[in-house]
Amino acid sequence: MAEQKTVAATGNTVVAEAMRQCKPDVVAAYPITPQTTIVEEYAGFVAKGRVHTEYVTVESEHSAMSACIGASAAGARVMTATASQGLALMWEELHIASGMRLPIVMANANRALSAPINIHCDHGDAMGARDAGWIMYFAESAQEAYDNTIMALKVAEDPSVLLPAMSCLDGFITTHSIDRVDVLDDESVAGFVGEYEPANALLDTDDPVSHGAFAGLGGPFFEFKRAQREAMEAARPVITSVGEAYSQLSGRPFDVIETFGMEDAEVAAVVIGSASGNARHIARQLRAQGVKAGVVKVRVFRPFPYAELAEALRGVKAVAVLDRAESFGAEGGPLFLEVRSALYDASDRIPVVSYIYGLGGSDVRLELMERMFADLSDIAAGSAQPGKLVYLGAR
Amino acid sequence: MAKWDIETIGEWDWRQFPLGAVIPESGNSRDYVTGGWRSERPVRDKETCTQCLLCWISCPDSAIYVEDEQLPDESFNLAHCKGCGICANVCPVEAITMVPEGCDLPEVK
Numbered sequence: 405m406a407e408q409k410t411v412a413a414t415g416n417t418v419v420a421e422a423m424r425q426c427k428p429d430v431v432a433a434y435p436i437t438p439q440t441t442i443v444e445e446y447a448g449f450v451a452k453g454r455v456h457t458e459y460v461t462v463e464s465e466h467s468a469m470s471a472c473i474g475a476s477a478a479g480a481r482v483m484t485a486t487a488s489q490g491l492a493l494m495w496e497e498l499h500i501a502s503g504m505r506l507p508i509v510m511a512n513a514n515r516a517l518s519a520p521i522n523i524h525c526d527h528g529d530a531m532g533a534r535d536a537g538w539i540m541y542f543a544e545s546a547q548e549a550y551d552n553t554i555m556a557l558k559v560a561e562d563p564s565v566l567l568p569a570m571s572c573l574d575g576f577i578t579t580h581s582i583d584r585v586d587v588l589d590d591e592s593v594a595g596f597v598g599e600y601e602p603a604n605a606l607l608d609t610d611d612p613v614s615h616g617a618f619a620g621l622g623g624p625f626f627e628f629k630r631a632q633r634e635a636m637e638a639a640r641p642v643i644t645s646v647g648e649a650y651s652q653l654s655g656r657p658f659d660v661i662e663t664f665g666m667e668d669a670e671v672a673a674v675v676i677g678s679a680s681g682n683a684r685h686i687a688r689q690l691r692a693q694g695v696k697a698g699v700v701k702v703r704v705f706r707p708f709p710y711a712e713l714a715e716a717l718r719g720v721k722a723v724a725v726l727d728r729a730e731s732f733g734a735e736g737g738p739l740f741l742e743v744r745s746a747l748y749d750a751s752d753r754i755p756v757v758s759y760i761y762g763l764g765g766s767d768v769r770l771e772l773m774e775r776m777f778a779d780l781s782d783i784a785a786g787s788a789q790p791g792k793l794v795y796l797g798a799r
Numbered sequence: 800m801a802k803w804d805i806e807t808i809g810e811w812d813w814r815q816f817p818l819g820a821v822i823p824e825s826g827n828s829r830d831y832v833t834g835g836w837r838s839e840r841p842v843r844d845k846e847t848c849t850q851c852l853l854c855w856i857s858c859p860d861s862a863i864y865v866e867d868e869q870l871p872d873e874s875f876n877l878a879h880c881k882g883c884g885i886c887a888n889v890c891p892v893e894a895i896t897m898v899p900e901g902c903d904l905p906e907v908k
């Protein structure tokens with residue numbers, strides 16, 4: 405295990421620290437609440453000469469991701485960060501980065517999308533980008549945001565993967581709260597992520613290549629998308645092996661899902677991000693009262709861990725899927741759709757209820773978690789039918 | 800890098816295409832025939848032409864041939880000419896006419 409320093413820091417501070425330790429050649433970013441302090445801290449590293457990064461200040465997130473794509477195609481290790489409207493403004497470039505197979509790593513400080521305007525946490529921004537071909541990690545805590553960012557880089561740059569990766573942390577709740585974090589030493593991180601060997605660098609004049617070719621009607625566009633799907637599948641074992649190697653280094657366990665009480669759970673909640681703690685807290689209280697409650701936290705959303713979820717939820721009598729994002733017109737939130745689909749092939753027909761919670765930073769109070777688990781117990785006991793989608797805590 | 804052999808590209812499956820749609824060599828744009836985009840083709844009147852070569856210098860697709868510092872009889876590379884008409888526009892003696900494709904064309908001489 406590597407030597408570590410325990411610090412009190414915000415999620416954004418330790419994400420900036422993870423970026424510094426990964427030694428990106430280029431960071432092109434535009435500040436947006438609640439991501440701003442990541443790029444501020446990083447600009448500070450540049451100003452103080454602590455990094456050799458080419459820091460590109462741009463006029464928008466559209467330009468930020470464009471500059472990242474250009475730099476990555478040139479052969480650079482590239483990292484950036486954004487949030488909410490910024491991520492939305494990057495939409496077309498997100499697809500270009502993944503289609504060009506550029507392993508850019510981006511932190512995303514999860515924040516609601518307008519309108520009405522709101523700067524607080526939900527996952528609507530990231531879930532809007534779920535089909536953009538990026539690997540997606542979600543953090544519960546500042547510690548996980550730090551760890552995920554380092555692992556994401558190692559996975560993205562793996563020659564069998566070569567896909568961009570997003571490291572998501574909850575806006576304000578995780579980005580701005582001071583948390584206890586164990587930080588690795590610089591040499592350990594540098595050794596862990598290694599040197600980046602670009603596959604097709606534009607600046608490699610001995611081996612000239614063209615990026616951004618046309619693959620139109622009758623061309624191989626369809627085949628390139630197939631290759632992207634295979635790369636996302638190839639990322640699964642890499643995410644696991646990188647997670648194991650990182651666990652060895654840090655002493656912190658990693659899995660694409662994290663379970664609590666699932667060995668005998670009869671009622672279970674599936675959740676992403678900072679609300680996991682409240683879910684676990686209530687599950688722990690319920691277990692003390694004899695209720696077999698469990699929690700499954702999803703730490704990697706793309707590629708989606710459907711086999712792991714189906715396995716974790718086997719034998720459960722009622723499941724709540726908590727979505728901090730909407731998918732208007734769908735039967736439930738984005739995570740609900742994934743989880744219920746993951747359970748389709750299970751031999752038991754498990755009732756699954758979609759709970760939408762915490763949009764725009766709406767408080768996820770403990771009594772809401774209690775209410776959700778009480779609903780599940782009623783469904784598991786057969787005294788209630790699984791209802792339609794629930795807006796948990798909305799007036 | 801060895802010459803990129805795209806002879807059988809029509810039969811390739813997804814595993815055979817280069818990563819991220821890169822073209823893994825330089826100088827191969829002549830292999831990509833783009834003349835099919837053209838809606839008008841340039842036709843040169845050899846009697847009027849003064850061989851000033853302004854058309855050759857101005858062609859954005861390098862689709863005008865020059866041999867021994869002269870335009871040969873077959874002076875346009877119609878596999879790559881996209882019919883932009885710049886050659887006709889810059890010609891100081893109006894020796895080049897843009898003729899709609901699909902119409903009866905005068906013999907290209």
